[in-house]
Amino acid sequence: EDQVTQSPEALRLQEGESSSLNCSYTVSGLRGLFWYRQDPGKGPEFLFTLYSAGEEKEKERLKATLTKKESFLHITAPKPEDSATYLCAVQARQGAQKLVFGQGTRLTINP
Amino acid sequence: GAGVSQSPSNKVTEKGKDVELRCDPISGHTALYWYRQSLGQGLEFLIYFQGNSAPDKSGLPSDRFSAERTGGSVSTLTIQRTQQEDSAVYLCASSLGRVNTEAFFGQGTRLTVV
Numbered sequence: 448e449d450q451v452t453q454s455p456e457a458l459r460l461q462e463g464e465s466s467s468l469n470c471s472y473t474v475s476g477l478r479g480l481f482w483y484r485q486d487p488g489k490g491p492e493f494l495f496t497l498y499s500a501g502e503e504k505e506k507e508r509l510k511a512t513l514t515k516k517e518s519f520l521h522i523t524a525p526k527p528e529d530s531a532t533y534l535c536a537v538q539a540r541q542g543a544q545k546l547v548f549g550q551g552t553r554l555t556i557n558p
Numbered sequence: 559g560a561g562v563s564q565s566p567s568n569k570v571t572e573k574g575k576d577v578e579l580r581c582d583p584i585s586g587h588t589a590l591y592w593y594r595q596s597l598g599q600g601l602e603f604l605i606y607f608q609g610n611s612a613p614d615k616s617g618l619p620s621d622r623f624s625a626e627r628t629g630g631s632v633s634t635l636t637i638q639r640t641q642q643e644d645s646a647v648y649l650c651a652s653s654l655g656r657v658n659t660e661a662f663f664g665q666g667t668r669l670t671v672v
Contacts, residue, residue, distance in 0.1 A: 481660060490562075490649055490663035491601070534601070544608060545591065545617070546651075546661060550600040 449474045453535050453549035460525055460556050468520040468552045470535030478540040480518050482511050485532045485551070494520075494533075525556045560584070562664035564650050570670045571640055579635040579667045583652030590633050591651040591661060592625055601649065607633065608655050640671045 452471045460466055472480065479498050483491035495504045497513040504511050508529065510521045520533055532553045536546040563582040571577050583590050592604040603617035607627045618624070622640075627633040637644055647668050651661040 483663075490651075490665045493660045493662060496660050536601075544589070545603045545606050545614060546601075547603070548593075548601040 449537060449539055449547045451535055451537055451547055451549035453533075453552050455552060456550065457553040458555070460522075460554070462526060462556055462558050463524050465521070465523045465525070467522070468533055468554070470518040470520070470549055471516060472518070472535075472537045473516075474537045474539050474547070476540035478538045480513055481536045481538070481546060482518070482520055483534040483536065485534055491534055522554070525554075527556045527558050530554055530556045562650055562652050562662055564648075564664035564667050566667060567665065568668045568670075570672060573642060573671055574639055576636065576638045577640055577669065579637075579648050579650075579669070581633045581635070581650030581652075581664060583631065583633070583650070584662060587652035587654055587662075588630065589653045589655035589659075589661070590627055591653075592633070592635050593649045593651065594646045595649060595666070596646045604635070604648075637669075640669075642671050645669055645671045 450473045454469045479496050481496050482494040484494055485491045495511040500515045502513050508523050512519045532551040534551045536548040538546050565580045588609045590607045593601040595601050605625045606614040622638045625635045647666040649663055649666045651663040653659045653661040
């Protein structure tokens with residue numbers, strides 16, 4: 448069964464303090480790994496798709512990387528507006544097309 | 559509109575009543591997903607539609623839950639004889655449906671069963 452585990456569950460940082468969020472996955476052939484940001488009371492907002500090990504993508508202060516077993520979302524010099532829950536999801540190559548989500552990491556950036 | 563639209567945004571219903579939740583996907587998107595998010599929890603897959611193919615209903619929690627997609631566009635999620643444990647945010651997403659395409663989510667419908 449496809450599984451996604453995110454860590455830590457919650458993370459508090461000071462503004463400007465860089466860190467990384469982890470997404471470990473097991474999937475029967477990875478079609479894609481997706482990162483989303485979710486603000487309270489809102490639907491998830493798409494950030495990145497990664498398709499193969501070694502791939503990296505960047506957007507502003509965020510950079511996502513992928514290995515064969517996990518993905519990292521690196522946040523550099525975060526600002527308070529980066530506070531949100533970050534969700535990771537995988538889609539398998541074979542069979543079901545559904546996205547399997549992790550529980551998320553709740554990130555708080557203190558000014 | 560440019561994004562996925564869900565209605566209503568909030569719904570309060572009495573236990574035992576039926577409810578219908580609506581999703582308007584992004585125009586041209588052939589794939590449509592329904593997910594459920596309980597308070598403080600991750601996203602739980604419910605059902606997936608892709609074009610004219612038979613839907614993947616593997617995530618529906620009981621036979622009280624059903625969904626349909628008319629004309630390959632608008633989708634309705636129906637919950638019959640609602641229970642308190644059905645209270646959650648119901649999220650809809652759509653994608654182009656081709657290999658390696660991201661899904662875009664609506665704002666969700668917050669369902670409260672009292």
